[in-house]
Amino acid sequence: MTHSPDSGSSLPAGYRTAPFAEDCAPRKLLRLFSAKWVTMILHALHLSGGGSRPGQLLRNLPGLSKKMMTQTLRDLEAKGLVSRHVMAEAPPVVEYRLTALGQCLIEPLEQLYGWGVEHAHILDRID
Amino acid sequence: MTHSPDSGSSLPAGYRTAPFAEDCAPRKLLRLFSAKWVTMILHALHLSGGGSRPGQLLRNLPGLSKKMMTQTLRDLEAKGLVSRHVMAEAPPVVEYRLTALGQCLIEPLEQLYGWGVEHAHILDRID
DNA sequence: CTGCATCCTGGGCGATACTG
């Protein structure tokens, strides 16, 4: 018998997991973005043309601690969103760049950022 | 002398606060959305045509506890994103509805949800 | 400059039990 491509379950179009499940696609995205510094770092890298050095980032993002920066970068690296490049050794020169995957995630992020900027007057009332 | 409308500071177009500041518009939005149940509840209300009863919500969102539901709803209410309507008294019948402001925030949320669904294959690699 | 380890606190959030 012919059965639908999505393993036979009846889910809303496009979904491969229940739309309200903890692990539904949208939630994954939001969970990623909800880490305090993830979006800022992605955005900063993006604005720097896709790559930036740690010191640079630290200076660009007031409030960001060295610990959280490294930690967040490691996390993003593990997820394949940024890549680490060592250029020299003494003194160490490092640069982090957005991977193709990272560039991809920039899209919805910038959309959201854009919306936020455009509707700043609204956001003033929710925080 | 004529001065620019945005109080004279030199910020990127559209911004009224530094793009990297903790309280920049995009960050406010992300902070709101990062609360564990906010987006799910907004989304659920949206799908229910803008209004829903507590029990309904509880049943629709597996994993959501009564406490967190109420707490989140109270929070959203305080921010003017949902409104509370008591219909009867015994037994109590209550309905929560999205306000105009709430409807407004649905826009970027649904965008993000849409993007997430469309790129589920990518999201599988980040979580 | 870059990066890791350690200590510590706040509060988000879940479980449970009780009122009307």
Add this chain to the structure above:
DNA sequence: CAGTATCGCCCAGGATGCAG
């Protein structure tokens, strides 16, 4: 059914210090 109050866990994330 709707809502509140309490207890307690867990961990994100900030501060500080050391190492290459």
